[in-house]
Amino acid sequence: MAPGGTITVVVIDDHPAVVAGAEQWYGTSERPIEVVAAGATTGAAWTPPGDTADVVVFDLQLNGGLPAYGELRRLVDAGRRVVVYTMRDDERTALTCLDIGASTFLTKAEGRDHLLAATVAVAEDRSYTPPALAGAIGANTAPDRPRLSDREQEVLIEWFQCESKRLVAERLGITERTVNTYLDRVRIKYANAGREAGTKATLVARALQDGLIQIDDL
């Protein structure tokens, strides 16, 4: 994928309507995004043309069963950038996916804009933290969770609550850019914690490169 070039996506979902919807939304994107393959199982992501797609959009609950964490891990371990895209709206699932190394976690209720923005960010190895994920991180009480500053915590919760960075910025008296910075920092902290994964390392490297964090912060 050339910078600014077309992003290729493989959509793994057992509901044809979801696949169709995603294709339709991607078709309206400013940045060209192309769904090169789709399927009801992860097979579509392992075989051409899906095996070279930039981003895997992955429904965690294939066939409505238990979350397919094993499949997710295999994809992540193969260096794939995965956007978990699910009906499940609970923090346990979100945090587990993050720990396994999913690039981001999105609920289907969050809609078009978040899917597009997440896909673009993930394709560029940048972090993207949609509201549902922000809420999960904000409410995380696990003893080994990364330590967040009060301000980071506040931004996460407000972003989860109102789903508008502009409102958050206005409410906290900061710029939207700063809101993004806080969210990115939190995301990097989580990438640095828990299970090691290539995707996490890439995310951190990109953040350093973008100047979001300094080497001292690590």
Next chain:
Amino acid sequence: MDTDDPDREDLERAGPTERGLDRTAGRYAVLVRAGVIIPCGLFGLVAAPREHRAAAAALVVLVIAWCALRLLWTERRTPARLPRPTPARLVAVDAAVLLAAGLGQGAAGVRFAGSWVQALTGITAVTYAYEWAARPALALGMAALSYGAYIAGLAAAPDGRWPDAVPLVLRGAAETLIGLGCYAFVRRRARAADRVIARGAARRRSAAVDEARRAGERRHLATLHDTASTTLLMVADGAWDGGREPLRERARHDLEALGTAPAPESGRLDLADLLAGAAEHRYIAIRPDVRGPLPLPAEPALAIFHGVREAVRNVERHAGVAEAELYAARDEGGAVEVEVRDAGRGFDPDRVPAHRRGLAGSIEERMASAGGCARVDSRPGGGTVVRWRWPGPGRTAEPGGGPRVTGGGRPARSADRVRQGLLGGFRIAVLAVAVIVQFAFCLGELYSARATYTALWPQIAAFGLLTLVAAAGGLLAWTRGPSLAPAVRWTCVGLVLLASLAATVSVPGGAHLSPAHWSFGLVGWYGLFLLFDLPPVYFAAFLGAHLVLNFAGLAAGQALGSAVLASMGIVAVQVCGFQLAVGMIAVLLRRVAGSAARAAERDERLRIRAAVDESTHRDHQRRRLALARTTVPLLTGLADGSLDPSDPGVRSRCALEAARLRRLFAEYDGVDDQLVHELHATIDVAERNGVGVRLAVRGRATDLPRDVRRALIEPVAAVIVAAGSAVRATVVRTPGEVRLSAVADNNDQAMELWRTLRASHPTWSHIKIAGMATEHRLWVETIWRPGERSP
């Protein structure tokens, strides 16, 4: 005792058991005294030398009259011609008679220590300890007076052998002290029993108050649901198409219903009359089959009436048919049965969400709190039947049907406990008397007379046997509780009678019933210890056996004249009569236990009544106040026409109020996550108005106080309900805080509502409300941080 003044001051300090014990002991002491003194006086008259008969007769008559007077005074109501027995009068009369008997014994021909006057003195001193147990100083003073007068009189009598009287007096004084001690012990048991009763009563009282409050709350919620909530929801939905006038009438009716006292309705109503009113409906044709008259207590009658109206409303709203049947009749058993039946589309009762309260809350709970039962039967496509059943007063609706708490078994249980406590105490007290008498007096008497017995070993054997019984019985009473196993009891009785016989046979002729015959007075105490908890006839038979054994031994040893027999009778009556009297106390204790429990029950009922009345009144005031701020102004506006139900502003106010009420109902559902459950109840109202609400919850459910939940939800609910189209609602719970938030499209109503709500919201310094309005969006957040308490 001042029996005309029924315990007015005692009520303040003593519980019912202690009160009952004191009163019983006081009256019984007088009875026992009379029972001993009168026969002893008559024996004394027989034994008096001929030349002193007249004086002796005068003294005996005085004493008998005194006993009679004291007996009359123990009646609960003093006979009209007698002055009331104040303590001062009682003491004055008693002192006068004791002085007259003691000092006058010389004139009556008494020369010996063991006379009828000594019996009178001794029994008065001992019974005084019981009669005035609450005033031991007075009891001891009177005992001292009676012994003093006795010794002084004997000393003053010509040839009076007063030194012989000293050991008798000492023994009597000791018995008085033992009596006081035992009584104090039993009294302590009574006090402990009272404490147990009081603790149980307090527990039951608070349970009864809670139950009454819950029932009141249920009734209140059911009324609210049937009236204000339904009306406001209809206005909010814009579903009101029945014209202005019916709405105004409905609102007026609601106000009336909410203004009525929520206390249990009293009196009786004819259910048939009430149902005639409920059977008229604008859209639903109701075919009534009401077989009146059906007189019922008002509470269940109104519960059925409101329930029927609710059921008919449900037919209108959900059944999709325009007719229903109403049946009401009394069955052969006297139970009233009511039924509303439709052939509409039906529903699955298991799938009605907990916060849709129509059926569960209004019909079933209300009927249950009125003491009957109600059931809703329906299945999809199969129509709906709602049934009410009122089983008649005092009966349960169905196994486990009614929540009524009846008092069955409670007095019996506390009576049992009191009885165990008192009788256990009594057994230990009697054993203590037996042991003290045996070792403090009998041992000395046996030792002094050791040379006079025809053989010493039977005396020692008898003493040993009694000691054995004391040790074994005491040990068992201590370890196994107050009741004795039959085998132990009857073995011990046999041993005691054997000791009685052994001790009697070697007493030399002429020494019977003298101090050398130490066993005579002692054996009865052991008999009492072993037998007091059986019917008194057992102990009487025991004493009879004991007397027969002793008199047989006595009659074998000497010739008996009438004077000798009479003086022996005095000793026998004095000793056995007193023991028998003490035995009767056991019977009374049992009765005290029963009546004390009944008295406690009565006290308790009064206190429960007062506590329930008070809390119900307070709750009522609180609810009126809560409604006066919000619901009542809206209903009043709708009733007098000043609020227009088609005005969007009015509709959204009604929606908000309906949402508030729905949340209130949801408070009582008792689900795991109350906060989210109550929020759902308000979202439900918003969704009926076509608002799309996306709710996301993060963090684990925590228990929050009801007021905190209310304060957190209400501002957010206002925004949700007033929103024009879509709302994002969230709940975030971390250990440090709980946050609710709603972001809605901005519109005038939402802003207006938010402003008024913010102004009227109770000041919760530990609930932070934050809001923000931009051109297009309105965002409200409530935050509770448990660490930050209000100052």
